Amino acid sequence: MRPELSIVIPVYNEEDVLPLLADRLRPVADGLDATYEVITVDDGSTDASPVVLQRLLREWPQLRVVRLRANAGHQAAISAGLASARGAYVVTLDADLQDPPEVIPEMLARARSQGVDVVYGVRSDRSTDSPFKRASARAFYRVIRLLSGTGAQVDAGDYRLMSRATVDAINALPEHHRVLRFVVPALGFPSDSVPYRRDERAAGRSKYPLTAMIRLSLDSVTGFSTAPLRAATWLGLLGGAAAFALLAYALVASAAGQALPGWTSTVVAVAGVGAVQLLCLGVLGEYVGRMYAHLQARPTYFVAYDSLTGPVTAADEP
Ligand code: UDP
Numbered sequence: 346m347r348p349e350l351s352i353v354i355p356v357y358n359e360e361d362v363l364p365l366l367a368d369r370l371r372p373v374a375d376g377l378d379a380t381y382e383v384i385t386v387d388d389g390s391t392d393a394s395p396v397v398l399q400r401l402l403r404e405w406p407q408l409r410v411v412r413l414r415a416n417a418g419h420q421a422a423i424s425a426g427l428a429s430a431r432g433a434y435v436v437t438l439d440a441d442l443q444d445p446p447e448v449i450p451e452m453l454a455r456a457r458s459q460g461v462d463v464v465y466g467v468r469s470d471r472s473t474d475s476p477f478k479r480a481s482a483r484a485f486y487r488v489i490r491l492l493s494g495t496g497a498q499v500d501a502g503d504y505r506l507m508s509r510a511t512v513d514a515i516n517a518l519p520e521h522h523r524v525l526r527f528v529v530p531a532l533g534f535p536s537d538s539v540p541y542r543r544d545e546r547a548a549g550r551s552k553y554p555l556t557a558m559i560r561l562s563l564d565s566v567t568g569f570s571t572a573p574l575r576a577a578t579w580l581g582l583l584g585g586a587a588a589f590a591l592l593a594y595a596l597v598a599s600a601a602g603q604a605l606p607g608w609t610s611t612v613v614a615v616a617g618v619g620a621v622q623l624l625c626l627g628v629l630g631e632y633v634g635r636m637y638a639h640l641q642a643r644p645t646y647f648v649a650y651d652s653l654t655g656p657v658t659a660a661d662e663p
């Protein structure tokens with residue numbers, strides 16, 4: 346039987362968090378006026394998370410475990426969960442209890458009573474995040490909003506409820522490296538939002554190092570806008586104009602017979618132009634990389650096991 350609600354949770358090396366998560370999520374889920382399934386997507390964990398999940402599986406009938414063959418990343422893990430979710434509504438949330446499960450009934454009630462397809466969880470209070478994370482997040486959402494032109498919610502992460510129609514639309518997208526928090530608003534389904542307080546991680550450490558944050562930002566920008574390509578052109582033009590001005594100055598100065606410290610101007614020109622070229626190449630590389638990923642058409646994740654159907658064997662694979 347299809348459950349009314351699927352709760353999708355990406356899990357990467359969360360052995361300490363999982364029992365806490367189960368303890369807090371289960372009463373909330375059992376108290377819902379809806380049938381549900383909880384899909385934990387084990388994103389190739391290398392700690393005891395799979396063992397803990399198997400143990401939880403035995404005592405929690407609504408729990409499902411989908412295991413990916415290798416670490417595919419937060420967004421890909423959520424995508425895998427969305428692809429296996431069966432519910433009429435789907436909620437996605439983090440495993441570390443930063444997204445309090447107690448908000449789920451409110452999200453479901455909003456979706457039903459307002460008849461909207463998406464209910465965003467919006468972080469009303471980020472005081473538990475580090476000042477750096479807060480400042481970078483603020484800049485991040487502003488820039489993406491500006492570039493993408495989508496009505497992306499500021500401070501909405503990946504805690505949200507989506508209707509079946511929304512999830513089907515996401516599953517049908519061929520886009521690689523998609524950043525769901527910007528893809529979902531771009532789909533344009535009617536939406537509402539519920540404020541919540543983002544808590545501290547319940548246990549363990551963040552799986553989002555600075556490099557992963559930068560990758561997410563680049564995917565967000567290149568996924569929605571070619572403005573950086575145009576900016577590269579402008580930068581190239583400005584750099585070129587500056588180099589020409591420098592050249593004109595050097596010619597005039599040498600014609601006037603003034604001794605030139607030629608070394609300085611040469612170095613400045615070479616360095617300046619080189620810097621601009623490198624920057625432009627980098628921007629081009631971003632887009633070429635995306636096209637490359639598309640052309641390869643390689644799935645961003647591989648399911649190894651689904652507790653609902655058992656191991657995925659060669660015969661199941663297309
Ligand atoms: N996560 C994942 N794969 C990864 C990294 C993270 O599935 O490669 C999961 C992680 O287990 C957690 C969620 O994504 O449930 C958010 O990660 P985290 O809490 O480390 O990010 P932060 O809250 O620090 O931004």
Ligand code: MG
Pocket residue numbers: 439441443546551
């Ligand atoms: Mg977290």
